[in-house]
Amino acid sequence: MAEHQTCAGESQPRNKRWAGRRRRFTAAALLILYVLLISTTCVQASSDFLARIGTRVLKEGSRGSDVLALQEALALLGFRPGPADGWFGSKTRAAVVEFQRKSGLYADGIVGPNTRKALEKALEAVQGGDPRSRIARYVVRKGDTLWSISKAMGTSVGSLMEANGLKSAVIYPGQRLVSPLSPARQVWVFAPKYKADDTVALESVKTWLEYIDVVVDCGFSLRSDGTIRGTGNPDLVSLVKGKGKLILALVTNTNGSSHDRTIASAVLTGSSARKQALASIKGLMDLGYDGINLDLENVDPAHREEFGRFIMDLSTTLGPAALLTVSVPAMLKENPSSQWSGAFDYEKIGRWCDAVVVMAYDQHYSSSKPGPVAALDWVTGVTSYALSRIPRAKLLLGIPSYGYEWPVSGGKGRSLPAHKAQANAAAAGIQVSRDEGAVPYFQYQAADGAYVVYYEDGLSLRRKMEIAVRENLLGVAMWRAGYETLDTWESMKWFKGAAEPGT
Template sequence: MTTLRRGARGNEVSELQRLLLEWGYNPGPIDGVFGAKTEQAVLQFQRDHGLTRDGIVGPFTWRALQSQLPGHQMYTIQAGDTLYKIALRFQISLSSLLAANSGVDPNQLRIGQQIRIPVPGPGPEPVLTRVVSGWLPYWVQSLAFQSVQNHPEIFHSISPFWYVMTSDGDVLSFPGAESSTVLSYARAHGIRVIPLITNSFDSELISIVLNDPVLRQRHVQNIVSKTVQMDYPGIDINYENLFVRDRELFVVFLRELKAALYAMSKLLIVSVHAKTDAAGAWSGAEAHDYVGIGQAADAVRVMGYDFHWQGSDPGPVAPADWVDAVLAYAVSTIPRNKIELGVPVSGYDWPLGQTATSVTYSFAVAKANQYNVPIALDALLGPHYTYMDIAGINHEVWFVDALYFGTLLDLVNKYDIRGICIWHLGAEDPKIYDAIIGKF
């Protein structure tokens, strides 16, 4: 294994963090970034095991970390073994076996290979093993921020909608941007504030900048300057509805931005449209090149929602079989430890033949109670119901509850990706946080 120290990034750092967690030390989220919390966990491990306390993971520290863990026994792979068969043999869950052997490729087992078998019993204090982030739209920032204040232990980072690009490459602020209340609270609780920049879903706006090298470089510098000036850990690029002809130029822009951010020790996160293949179901999805974006970005947020949207026919916001297919494609093109699934918590109310309005969980439940109609619960499609309003217009409502949200978390675990980003805070069923703790 490579010698690792603070500042290192990548899959081996993720493996280091998983090992530390299994030993009972808290390296922070399993995010592949060797930061202060991971370094502190390494120092504690080295102290407890009589190793040189330098915070550097060299051969001796690796050897100690990879020795038999407390609560585990070793097993040697034999002919015909699969992880599924081994899990059955030892009467443990496949997920716990995979978690105990995060560096093992289940499709490439070798006879004589050693793996760890978790032994049931008391373990270290549980911590979240996946990144949990959340988007805070500026138009409901106060409400969204309350969710963070109610559950500060849950969030690794938050991304408030604070900035919008312009056709001359500038970065303008939305109302409520750079809130000292949000910044001071987040920093006091160890939550990263990684603001979002949008192109307002404007294809032409981003196209003008991408196709002019001078404007493109000006935009890069403005983003980096803002990130450094405000001492953000990084930035979330949310440029949607691009022209397909700008697909390659968008990746060029991201590479240029990544290089400039990396020089300042800042992270690049990119939000992309969900799709199940390279072409996607519409032009905006096709214009997001998962391979190129995945190579340029430190993390990629796949917006796994709006299978049905405001302008579509009524239906589930993120049916589980579709999200499953979205993640299957995503992990085939982007490293798993870079992928965050954008998970919905809001829904839509469609008046018959009209455009839908967005609804929160509490609004959807209250509306069903108001009209005294039953809510059909569905763990794969989400809760839904119909009602007739006082004007005699029929409505169909689809939304998200903790049960359905938990199904989407199961898919995150299935594909072993980095974590989730919630769209959007303030709209959620309060019980989703119990689901997050239970699943992660």
């Protein structure tokens, strides 16, 4: 069956069977080296888990420290075994069954030698080593097949197809695939630096880096000719890399304080500007970044096809050495004619990048009527639509750490950090109310009139994190570091170790 499976970029006629086998063997060997990237520390860490799990066959009803180690291992891998209490109950069995299914094993819920071996491989892929291995993924090369890739990843073709939302076995060079065993519940934060002495984001990251997986340095913007302006934040890069975490360079089309449609159009449609932009973005990797987050906004919907092709070309340009992630606007349904979101083909973008951040915020904004930045029912709908187009193992739910205040009499509002809104209410002795999604809001009287304020805090953000846990998404991505309330990090801690939503 595998002999006649469609390869990336070519077919496999019978008279090239042995050459095809050699290519698959080479691809598999390289994939093992690339995906795992295992250091001695990594092997020791996974061996420690296995030593604690031991050799006893574990099944529903088992008790002991070996069951506790199993539950901790499953939780680390993004499965939900229930409380880590050493009791192999129904939730632990369900987590084992799901792990076995995604590993291509017989899913009987019993932990024996084969399941233990699969656990070892999965743990090695997410602990220690190169931080990029924590997003277990592979960039397809010419001659690859799903069969060769799945075997090297320790999973089945079916599980690999399901994890990546593939409808057929046809794959293409440059396409990016994630492993079904990619760890979930990652925390990403965007860290802008708007002025030379702005250390707000840096200090937040420094304080909470223990609970952060990926930091996005918001320091680069494209020009109309495809060159890039900005120097990034070297102090942030040094801090994050020093702690063995991932750092990405944010690339936008901002001009001043807004996203410039003409810049996006020039880069997407101009041959010279497009070529220069691809080279400029790749050049950022020389500054120590692990990859990029492309955040082009206010893109002309007429350039929907050009945007998709740009992502494809960027994937090939960056190659496997760099992560390619994309931020996209929130949608409740596909609307190619929308002036704000029409240019974004979720399905195509998801196929050609490693992760997609759905910016599930600004439901209400400065020039809209007052309301939540991200109401819970709206975020639920946004997530539901995104999952119909983007693999959950690639999807990050964007969450806001800010708010808006609007004049009650009408008129344009203004944004403010969530911690400032919270402090303002406390200083004025104002009782904060919450909507049905736990979003806090209040009204206050100023010298120039009354204002209504909506913002996000730890409780309202936890309700959104529960969606990410329930849907087993790759994680959440917070815009932005330094604006959040202190209790936001209590919710982040919960998210990193969450067993079940609402507990």
